[in-house]
Ligand SMILES: NC(=O)C1=CN([C@@H]2O[C@H](COP(=O)(O)OP(=O)(O)OC[C@H]3O[C@@H](n4cnc5c(N)ncnc54)[C@H](OP(=O)(O)O)[C@@H]3O)[C@@H](O)[C@H]2O)[C@@H](O)CC1
Ligand SMILES: Nc1ncnc2c1ncn2[C@@H]1O[C@H](COP(=O)(O)OP(=O)(O)O)[C@@H](O)[C@H]1O
């Protein structure tokens with residue numbers, strides 16, 4: 001499991017740890033890890049040209065101490081001080097002792113142009129707002145330069161707690177973060193600025209609380225969630241998922257949701273709606289009914305909404321059922337908020353950014369810029385678990401408080417028409433198999449993302465290909481959890 005904690009929590013853990021350690025220990029641990037990562041990126045340290053961008057706080061201190069370590073190994077290290085007179089005194093002294101030099105911001109652009117490595121220590125978790133004006137030309141020069149850019153703790157200019165990026169920010173080739181991931185490192189748009197993230201252990205782990213702000217499941221945790229038929233299983237015990245989707249205009253959405261549901265672990269898929277012929281033609285194993293959800297026969301969970309057009313009656317009928325319900329696409333627009341809040345069985349809503357924006361009455365850009373706030377807000381308003389789709393898919397628990405899951409497997413190749421329908425069927429099937437709304441959403445998104453990667457392998461794919469790759473993703477998750485030699 002990968003976890004991320006917000007700035008307040010990190011600060012409290014840091015205080016508790018520092019109280020037991022000699023002064024400067026944590027910064028030395030951070031700087032040692034940072035210098036090692038920089039050295040690996042450089043390949044050859046001796047003779048390399050390193051530029052440190054140094055702000056007024058401890059983030060700059062980390063950069064200076066790491067720079068001192070690189071200078072001792074023969075790198076030519078120059079620190080560009082953004083607030084001369086306020087740079088970390090201990091770090092500055094260490095750099096000078098190691099033979100490093102100091103330059104004014106005015107010289108920064110020219111130095112960056114000729115550098116092999118730029119270390120971004122402008123601002124870390126103490127940062128407020130985007131980059132300040134004096135740092136913007138340096139960020140631009142770093143983007144133009146051939147130098148590798150390493151961000152200290154997080155790329156300067158991004159919001160550590162939310163992943164928001166207001167204005168300019170440094171774009172890193174690698175981020176070296178300390179003690180724990182910060183939410184911003186796992187959520188777009190900031191995640192994209194961070195590049196790959198390396199976590200340096202500084203001993204903070206034991207001081208962090210049990211409930212992170214964010215968590216990302218990995219193979220082992222997903223494998224533990226996936227349903228597995230036992231000897232005494234039959235199709236009904238494995239769970240039946242009902243799909244109320246599609247319309248005369250959009251029969252494909254029904255077919256794709258069923259395609260996802262058939263690969264999601266339920267024992268049977270029941271389809272209800274006007275696209276029964278299209279569904280049966282493609283998937284003869286589907287149980288098809290045109291009598292509406294209430295009279296279709298028992299299910300353990302419903303999926304409602306993909307391609308549903310304006311059929312509000314069906315959405316209302318499904319929401320009245322006393323089994324878990326996944327609401328997607330048109331269903332989100334048609335669902336009555338009061339009816340969702342009144343439900344006693346679990347509800348999982350799966351909007352993309354545009355649908356979330358419509359529900360919240362804000363612009364799509366606002367949702368995409370502040371995903372964490374949006375997903376919590378929706379989960380609070382509807383009293384339902386919410387899966388916000390997109391480049392960093394998030395799953396918030398009903399009510400919106402507590403740990404949010406972030407999916408680590410996504411790929412932009414999934415941005416293809418109908419792939420959301422596959423996800424809704426897949427996650428609905430997991431709901432029917434007995435997973436909680438948050439688990440079904442996060443395991444579904446995990447498998448869906450992996451399936452997208454397997455299907456695409458660097459080339460465009462359609463939603464059907466994604467559905468067909470789900471069994472491979474499922475096997476990969478189980479094999480990865482068993483480790484080498486596993487046979488299950
Ligand atoms: N936590 C831990 O366990 C450990 C933490 N460690 C390290 O400490 C870092 C946190 O250090 P920190 O608290 O000194 O804050 P930091 O990020 O350097 O910035 C604050 C300064 O920046 C300024 N400033 C603010 N906004 C700005 C902006 N937009 N653009 C430009 N400047 C801006 C503001 O000054 P102002 O000008 O507003 O007075 C303030 O002085 C952390 O990220 C990690 O690297 C490790 O050493 C060891 C373990
Ligand atoms: N840039 C992206 N990176 C990763 N995944 C993405 C990206 N854009 C979209 N996706 C994923 O692709 C799927 C698209 O779903 P959706 O927007 O509902 O499309 P549709 O309605 O056509 O099925 C979702 O699972 C979403 O998370």
Ligand SMILES: [K+]
Nearest residue numbers: 120123152156
């Ligand atoms: K930084």
